[in-house]
Amino acid sequence: MGQFVIDVFIHAIVYAEDDEIKTNKYRYKIVSQKKLIDIGNENYKKILKIIKENNADGYYHLSMKPMTNFIDTSQKGTTYIGKTNLYYNPVGLYMSCGKNYYDVNVQKAHHQFVDKGIYHSYIYELKVSKSVLKIKSLNSFVNFINKYKYSDSKIKITNIMNWEKIKKEYDGIIICPNLHEYLFGDTQLLLDIYKDENIIQEKILEKYGENWKKELRLLSEWFRFWRCQGVIWRQTGLKQINLIDKLKIL
Numbered sequence: 001m002g003q004f005v006i007d008v009f010i011h012a013i014v015y016a017e018d019d020e021i022k023t024n025k026y027r028y029k030i031v032s033q034k035k036l037i038d039i040g041n042e043n044y045k046k047i048l049k050i051i052k053e054n055n056a057d058g059y060y061h062l063s064m065k066p067m068t069n070f071i072d073t074s075q076k077g078t079t080y081i082g083k084t085n086l087y088y089n090p091v092g093l094y095m096s097c098g099k100n101y102y103d104v105n106v107q108k109a110h111h112q113f114v115d116k117g118i119y120h121s122y123i124y125e126l127k128v129s130k131s132v133l134k135i136k137s138l139n140s141f142v143n144f145i146n147k148y149k150y151s152d153s154k155i156k157i158t159n160i161m162n163w164e165k166i167k168k169e170y171d172g173i174i175i176c177p178n179l180h181e182y183l184f185g186d187t188q189l190l191l192d193i194y195k196d197e198n199i200i201q202e203k204i205l206e207k208y209g210e211n212w213k214k215e216l217r218l219l220s221e222w223f224r225f226w227r228c229q230g231v232i233w234r235q236t237g238l239k240q241i242n243l244i245d246k247l248k249i250l
Helices: 018-023 033-054 100-112 138-148 163-169 180-184 190-194 197-214
Strands: 003-007 012-016 028-030 059-063 093-097 122-128 132-135 172-175 229-232 238-246
Touching (some): 003 018, 012 018, 033 100, 033 122, 033 238, 093 172, 122 229, 132 138, 132 229, 190 197
Parallel strands (some): 132 172
Antiparallel strands (some): 003 012, 059 093, 059 122, 093 229, 122 238
């Protein structure tokens, strides 16, 4: 079945299958669920302290191993489900706006034991270039959607934003305000409601008609899995990468 273990080689907690653990007995250290929670709590407190003492308004990335090179991902795309853009997160180097990302995700990480950064070792502060788009308010977020969404004749709920155009014009994007409560409230993910990604467009048209193209919540559905964070897909979006500290995992 596999389990979360400490990877001694890269100094981080990772998920490993049972056969991997057996064949790499010197690489993986098995730890209890309580130990995972204790490590997460300890590191979370350290992350907040380090960020507060360094630069509370900075951009931070946590890595399992030292960052040695940057891979250009401007030509790549990724989605959370299937082959659609319903929940779209560009491939690239992700960062937290101050401590905000870790505040939002730490409880989920503890409950699901998913590697959400608090189990990573190396803390970097990133200095970004002017070529990175910074969205700092609801108005600027709405303007961003209106500028880069597909035309009414092309747009679909599973393909809302023209990321090819966005990536040509910018080296990355940072969306810092926590807009989720305003945009989504207690509404469910469309995939949770309709279960099948292939019928979501049909169901949206049945419920809203063509007016769905004016509904901010629906136009923002791609943003559901984002938090207060940013992503860089081209190296020219970075001016500087500074190693701030190294967490203790073992």
